[in-house]
Every structure is written in C-alpha cells, then in structure tokens.
Amino acid sequence: MNSRFARTALILLTTAIAAPSWAQAGDVESVPDSVVVIAPDFVPVTTSVGTKTSAPLIEVPQSVSVVTRDQIDLLNFIDVQQAVRYTAGITGENYGPDLRYDFLTVRGFIPVQYIDGLQAPVSASISNVGIDLYGFQSLEVLKGPASVLYGTNPPGGLYNLTSRRPDAAFGGELQVKYGNDDFKQAAGTVTGALTDGVRARVTGLYRDRDSQTDFVHAKRAYLAPALAVDIGPDTVLTGLGHYQHDRIDGDTNGFLPVLGVLRDNPVGEVPRSVNLGEPDYNSYRRNQFSAGYELVHDFGTDARFTQNARWSEYHEDQRTIYASGLGADNRTVTRSNFPYQDDVAQFAVDSRLEATRWTGPVQHSLLVGVDYRNYREASAFGFGAASSIDLFEPVYGQGTIVTPALTPSTDQRLRQTGVYVQDQLKYNRFVLTLSGRQDWTWTTNYAGAVPSTAKQDKFSYRVGGSYIADSGVAPYVSYATSFQPVVGQGLDGRAFDPTSGKQWEAGVKYDACGLPSDVKLFATAAVYRLRQDNVVTPDPTNILFNVQTGQATVKGVELEAVTRIRDRLSINASYTYADAKVTRSNVAGQVGAGLFGQPKHKASAFVDYSFRDGALSGFGLGGGVRYLSNSPGALPGPFVTTVYNTGRSTLFDAVLRYDLGDWRVALNGTNLLDKRYAGRCTGDVGCFFGQSRQVIATLTRRF
Template structure:
C-alpha cells in the first residue's frame, strides 16, 4: 500500500523561493560588527537532481559557488569564480573579455541558465553572460545526461538568476581598478503589491585590457517579476539582455617563442598587440526571456515548468598572428571575420511526488523537456600582412572586412527527452535510480552537408547510493552515463553515432551538523573514473575520413572544503588530481596523450577573517601544474623560428597569490581585492606556434557598495 507523505517532510528551501544572498552588516549592542553571509556555505542545488534534495544526499560530486562567496572574494566572471573549486579549471585562454573558458574533469562543460541550456554555438560552450546577474554557480560533475540530455561526460554548470523577494532590499556598487577597470552595478527588489514582487539587476562596465589598445564595454539588465496566482501557484518571469563590444583585439595569438620559451631576440611584452587596433573588434548582443511556473497540487505533489526563448548574435573581425619567421620577430598574420547567430526555444516540465510504500519513502521526479535550436555561422579568410613582434607598426585604414562571408554551419537541432528519477529512502539509506530516453533530429541546411537529416536517439541512466549518518557524514557511490551528438559521416556514408560517456564515482560528504549553529561547513572527497567511447579518430583506410573507435579515460581525486565560522572566518580550499588521457586512437600522435587544458594537479586555499570592528582581510594561494595546450605525442618536438618546442605546447606549472582588504559598517562595504598580486608572468595556454595567451597579470580592484 502506498502512502502519500508531505514534500516538506525532508525539504530544503529552493532557490526560486529564496531571497538573493546579500552581505548584511549589523552592529550589536556591544558595538561589534557582524557581517552576515548566511549562504556562504552551500546546502543544496536544484541542478544536482532537479529537486530540493540536500547536497549531502546527492550521490554525485556537486560544487556551488554562492553569491556570498562571489561577493566576499570579488569574482568578476565564472572563470574567476572557480579558482578555489575542485575539478574545474578556468581562464584557459587568460583573461578573455568575452567568454568563460572552462575545463571540467578534462572536458569542456556546457552552460545552463536556470536549468535550461544556454543558446551556445557549435564552437563555444558558453555565452559569456555576466556573473553579476546570478545568485549562484552550480557545478555538476560527471555524466549528467539522465536529467539534461546532450551533455559532455565531464559535467555541466548552471547559473541561477537573482529572484524577486517581498523584502525590500538591494545594493548599488561601483568598482575601479587595474587597466582602467570601471563598473557600476546594482540590484533592487521588493513587493509591488500583495502577492506581486519584482527585481531589477543592471550593470555597465568599461575596461581596458592587459593587451595594448584594447577596450571592452558591457551593458547588462535583468528584470524579474514573481506573482502568486493562488496559495499554491507561483509564476516568475525572468529576462536578461546583454550587449558587448571589444575594440582593438581580444587577448593573445602570440608566438610560443616568447611566451613558452625565451625568444633569442629579446623579451616579448605581455601587453603586445599583434592585431590591428583600428580594425579589430568583437560585438555581441544576446537576450533571453522566459518563466518558472510552479503549482502544488498537494503537500506531496508539485508541478514545475521552466521555459525560455533565447537569441545570441555575435560578429568579429580580427587580424591575428599565424606564423613566426626565421628571424624570430616577423609575424605573418591572417584576417578572419566571423559571424554566428543562434536561436533557441527550450522548455522543461516535471512532476515532483513524495509517497511511501511500507517503510520506504519515495521522492519521484518525472519530466519531459524539449529544445529547438537553430545556428547559422559564416566566415571569410585572407592575408593580414606582417608585423614586427618587438616594434609593431599598425596600418590603419588599409584593411577592410570582406563584403561576403562564406557559410560555415547552418543547422537545426530538435531534442525531446523523457526522464524519471526515484530517490528511495529507508532510514538513513538513500537509493537513487534515474533513466532517460532522448530523441534527437539534426537538420543540416548547409549546401555541403554530408547528411541532410541525422537522427541520434539515446538512453542514459544513473544509479547511486548514499548513507547519511546522524553526525552528518555521508559516504556514497554512483554510476552514470552521458552522450553527445556527433555531426558527420564515415567513409561508407553512415552517420556518426553519439559519443557515450560512463562514470564510476565514490566519495564522502560532511556537513558538520553536529558542530553547532556558529559553524557552517561543507566538505567533500571524491574519486572517479570516466570513459568516453565512440570518439572520432582517423580512418586507417582513408586519412581524410574518421571512424569512431577512439576512447578517452579521465580519472582523478577531488577534495573540497567551504566553511564559515562565527560569521567571521571564511575558508575556501580544494585539491584536484586529474589524469585525463586518450587511451584508444588510430593516430599514434594522440595515443596516450593528456587532454588539453587539464593540469594533473590543482590546489588552492583562500582564508578571510573579519574582526568585530568591521575590518577584515583575506589571502589565497593557487597552484596549477603544467598542462597541454593541444593533444599530441608526448615527448615529440617541433621547430618554430629555429627554436625547438614540445609539440604539446605545454604550459609550465604556476603558483599565484590573491589578497583582499575590506571594511564594513552598517549599510556600507569598502573593499580592495587583488589577484596575482606578485604579478607572475605565465602562459595561460598555447595551442600552436602563434596561438599563445598570457595568463591574467596583477589585477587590483576597489569596490564601494551601498546596501539597502
């Protein structure tokens, strides 16, 4: 006999119903200043299970960077926000002013916004939407297709928008810092009427770059309105619009001889610009509009629907370095204008049911999602002349963009997915079983499309077990699968199958529930092994074609700790060991090679303390071991400009230091944050002879925040 049990019996407040986390400063009767950051230590994430299941009960590694953490450490973008998080590496191409380049367990994660995939392109897995507009960054590690469909085996990350609250509050802040960094931003929320709340978040940024003659501007606005349509029904409208323009260049495309190794001619300036400042520019506009609708049929049955229409449009014209001459100073350049437009409609509908069968309590999730995605891109390619690496002379007015671009991609993807998940609890033991069927149709409209219509259906599943002790220690084990479509065909004309991923993971979580209310702590330890199959590799019968006999294995260990003690001491610490390699390939130059942009070791710790007087300070250190820029035969070398280079373009290990000073009084916060404070010169990544990118130089930013 089944018994319906209230959903609130073991529920956690969902992000859609919480107030946005804002640092609050209060003065006690004895004069002591208390800076409250109630959500600095995460307890849950809807991304992990699409339910209100606490993180400690989720049989998978999940990291959450909360708004409280973002504010205390003054992170500007997602690349910075993961600096002290295990398993994930950011800033892979240095301080890119457009995108967040990330690597998660050896793979490039796909971006989600409010649980729905962002309208990413076929070449970039994120849309660069500004971090200020969001409450948290949820990083779901490992295969996640059972809930999200087409995803890489390393995992995904989700941004949760700031939501309206019936409590009138907000903030306005200004920033100024290195490279003429200027920013004004604010968020305000409150009740408009009984049962009707609203929030508006906005930002304007104008900054230069560590690269000469580069300026970037951004405008962002995100309105949100939430209406109680009844005692059990809520509708939250969410929207955002962002405009970007980068003048002069992006960051990089410098010779490896001068970035990875010394140049015999001299030292290459970190700020050198090898493009054409008066010609190069990047422009983007994007927007999304949708809603979250919830209805409680009873205390045990809930319906949720998330929907969004999104558009993304970018255009760039760039002259960049392509090869280095034998004199080690003459750089030959290419001219590469590029345009990309994506449109996407996506909706996710699900029922959340709690019931019991005898001693077993069930939390069942059943849903259906749909995504209709269209992308068209075009480019042109021509010579960009030459330039001197050490004494660049620019040629304003000589170069012009071609009048015609050639179509690169033109495709539509339609994805339908049905999924079900059961979290069965017997006492302190929780068994999680999930399954999903996806139906995918890809229409290729390009004139040279090998397969006009491609169908790639797939079933994925996940199983996990967790035991939560009364002391807050929770060992777990899980197995999960994933898949991603592959466009193209074999020599025989057969369509490629989706790549498949599978992962074993085991670990333990600890939430320190027995240590008292003044200690908030969440710690995790995990070991994992991921196998990706159906990976493309060269066809032995014809090197111009590919077959799907390749395989990648990624395995590692992740340790992470986030704690806040007595609302004064905050600690973010992590360690990652990652061994991600190609284990099967028909190309000897790939077999056994490490995956690109994934260091074997990443270690970090940041400690911040605030005195009762309101004065606080923090310091952090980050270590990254060496990492490949590309996949190639280990130990092989090439010659560039007469200098021998490893063909993997390996960036050496680096250690970076960060610091902060801040002063709080009721209603105000003054802070100065510094990253790479000793101005370490290092290579973020190199992907070719003249495709190197310096890491972020020293950055000092001051912030004044008025809180309401």
C-alpha cells in the first residue's frame, strides 16, 4: 500500500471518528445511542425474478440467489462480477478485472442480463451492457431454464438488476472511495417526497481509475433519475431512466501468452502489469441510456395489474491493438489491430395480471401475462496486422498505425412476443407451481443482399412442487425448459430450430422460521441435471454446413447460506460442484470436454462481526476465502488445438470498518496475499490475469 493511500485512509478514519451520530429507531435490541442497525436487509426474503410475483423465496421451486444492497455495501462490491464471489452456481471475473463488461457463467452457460425484469439491450457477442452496480438495490440470479417467464434464454439461467426506487421518506447517502491503482469515486443517492403523492430519487456516480495493467485509464459517469406518482389511491406510475458514459484509454483487455503467464517461459515471468497494446491508440467509448416506467394498479380484490416498459439504446466504439502470437524466441510478440463498433436499440414491454382465487381449500395465485421485445442491432469490425513488440521490454509508438477499414458484421432485427400463464396452487403446506408460455420470434437479417426473415415458435414450461414445513424447511422438486433461436440453415435449406434446454432440480430451502426475530437466515441446497439439445455442430456429410445434433450436459450440486444474527454476525457461504461437458458433437475431441469458463468446484465463505457495545462499539471486521478449481479456457476444435486449464486459486479478502451514527468508514481488501493467477486462457496468446490485490477505503455519510 503506497504512502499516499495510507494518508488518505487515515484522514477518512479520523473524519469518521469525529463525526456526529444518532440512533435509529426500530432496532431489534437495545444498543448504544451512537450505533445504528447497519444491515437490516442483509438476508433476502423475497424476489420477483423467480415467479414475476411477490412470492417468498422459499416458495419458488427453483434455485434463486439474491445479493442485497446491504451485502453489496458491506463487502464493497464494485461490479456484478465481484458481487457473485460468495454466491453458489455462478462464477464471475472469467476474463479478470474487465473494466467494460461483467463476464459470468451460470451452470456452465453465459447468462443474459435483465434490468427491472426486462432484457437489457445486449449485443450479438456480449450478454450484458456493463451497467454500474451502484444504481441498483439488488442482484438476483435465477439458475436453470427460465424461458417460461422470460422467453429466449440460455439454459443456465439469467440475472436481474433491480433499480433503486423513490421513497416517501427523505434519505440517501453521499460516498467517496479511494484505492490502489489510483481508484477514485464519488457517488450518491437522494430520495424523498416532492409533494403529496409524488416521490423522486436521483442516483449518480463518477469514477476515475487506473488498472493493474500499465498505462490504462478509465472514467465513468452514471446518472439514474426516478419519479413515482400516485395517479390514484390504487395506481402508481414509476418512471425509471439511466445514462452511462464510459471512456477507457490504453487497454488491451488482456491477451497475454500462455508461456510466462500459465506456464514457464524460458526468458522469464511475464509481469502482471505488462501492456502489449498501444496506450496512445487503444480506446473504448460507450454510451448507453434508457427511459421507461412501471405501472401498478391494485384492483383491491386480491388482483393487481403491472406493466413494465423501457426504450434502451447502447452504442460502443473501440479500437484495440493486442497480442496475437509469440515468436520462437519466446519474447517477440506479433500483434493485430481490431476496431469494432456496435449499436443497439430496443423496446421492451411486459404486462401481467395477478389474482388470488380459491377453489374449495385450494388457493390459486394466478399470473397471466404477455411481453413483447423489438430489438435492432448492427455491428462492424476491421482486422489488420500491427507492429511486433517485446514481451518483457515493450516499446510503444514504433511505426505508423493505420486503422483497418470496418466491414459490416451483423445487421439484424429480432421481434419476440410471448404469452405466459402461471398458477401457484397452495393446499395446507403444499405449493404446486404450474407455468406455461408460448413464444413467437421473428429474426430478420439485413446483412445479405436481400433481407431474410426466419420465424421460430416455441412452447416452454415449468412444473414444481414444494412442501413448506412450520419449521421453515421446504423441500422441492421441479422440471423446467428453455430455448434460444439459432440463426442459419442446414444442407437441406431448412432454417434451424431453436436450441432447447431442460432441467430436473431437487433441493431444500430454509428460512429460519421460528427463530428469534433478530436471527435472519436463508439457506438452500440443490442438485440438478441440465441438458442443452439442438446445438449446432458440423455436418459430417458436408463440412460447409452444420447440423443440430450437438448436446451439452451439466450435473451439479449447490449449497448456499446467508445469515445475519443480532445485527452483529453475518455469514455468506457457498459451495458449487458442476460437471459441465459436451456430450454430443461432430468435432473431434469435443465429446467429454468441459464447457469453457466453468470450474468444477467453487467454495467461498465470508464472516463479518460488528461490535455493538463496550470500548469497540461501532467497529466491525470480517474476512473471507474463495476457492476456484481449474477450468478450461476453450473447447477443442479446428482452431483450438490445445485447451489450457487455468490453475486452482485460493484468495483471501477482508474488511475493517467503523460505524458511528450516520457515518461509516471502511477499508476493504481483496486478494490480500496478491496471488498471481489467470482468470482464463483461451489460446496460446489468450491469457487474462485475475484481479491483483485491491484495497479501497470508503467514507459514507447517510441521511
């Protein structure tokens, strides 16, 4: 830790200790006036992502993990990749500490991002938009097939971010952060009533930081206004919007040789900070914004109508010189130049009606809905050679750089309409969930000389049953399906069918029912078998075409527990076992190969303790450990002759903080031992270092 950072942390700590304090009403126990309840919502209770209703988590017959804002703040998660470090079934940071996107794997597959229940305007190549985590109240991960409620989706699952909403009571926070790699951030959120029946919130952030890679500098500006209006006594309209601008200079986004990163290089060890691009040329620019609303009308007879709608745009422009080969001397690196542009526009709307009805002793929680998505995306890229560079002593600016001309890559429109029905039947302690959905998708390709449209229809469903015991233990079993459209056609000229996913899952959930009110706990254990069919693989009769006979299978076990006891002790613990393999393929060597980016084992635990009385009252400290087994960086194929598995990694995290009334000062450290490891190696020159030691001080003033 450099002296400048140490001085800043000391100033922050001194300021916090000298600050005034107040006691928050409604504490679960008698505490000193100078101490507040610091994490009242640490443990999740409910989420709409699993059923699109307000059903408790324990009644959802499928694995759902929720990372609350209290967890995000306590563990100082900066992005979604970090927020899933202690969550089962999902792995982040597959490409190291990427400053642009959140690279995730859920049950062997890359999940699609949702924002407030509507799919984000993701591109054809990246399944998320890199929106900042600070603007959201929670992160929810629905694991396994989810098409029955959300339409086109990969079989591994999806994740949803729920925006901060306006509140009638005045409140908010102002926050500053400073850390190594010159990490600087100022953020804040303010909410309150403007007048009777009108509430507002504004959330903003500005970040200025370097990277663990030399000569990389990134800036981000984020603004999210929200306005809630009571149209009538039973109707609320909430407007939600956001704007985010990203500028990153000098980044190569990784791409380092295996020799010197994952394996020994005779010349030496590759520095973790090495930049093999052109710092004065490489650049990334992104602008994204959205405007939408949520309309809720309560009919007052156990019925409610909800509609979510959003218009979104996403624009990115990058140019990158990166390493593409290593010479026989093990130090001369050949490079390539890759400029890329992507533009996405999307309108999405989801309308649903919930109602509760009885047929004799059976309670029906009914949900009927229709959603529509109109998505347009166009991208272009260029490719060319760049000058070579020395791996161990890079010298930049050698020769003139010519940006390759851009060639259109994708130009497509997708329209999707889905109609879904769900009934949760409750009889005594039994809950039976029946869900079905019909989707119609039209994909129009404008890239050819003549536009072509492919229509694909698919029915998906889920059946699940739970038994909710008085003790809070709830065993469950479910079967669910999913689908994703596939672009292209076979040798016979017939358009491809969508890929399909199907999963059996059984498990048990526990919500600590019956324990004292100041003991909060939610724990889950699940086993599952997931299969994806209709995967495109080369046609054995004509290698110029493909057939849909490929298959992937994932079998796994997931254990997870989140608890907060007397607002003193919190524990996040999880274990994941995932046997993710290709089970059918016409590509030599792929059958039996592991799905890339999916470790077989992931184990993590974080324990935090807050002192509530005595001389240490207000202080808190915690520590965590994360373990990842090795994982393959790619699937074997014609262009991947060697599959590189990342090594096992064990990482340690810690937090030290002080809470005094409205103020909190915290010092969070991740990868404290500064372990050197690779997040992923996709090929001979495709390695990405994992996050090095990161120490960040945070000063927060709540009001």
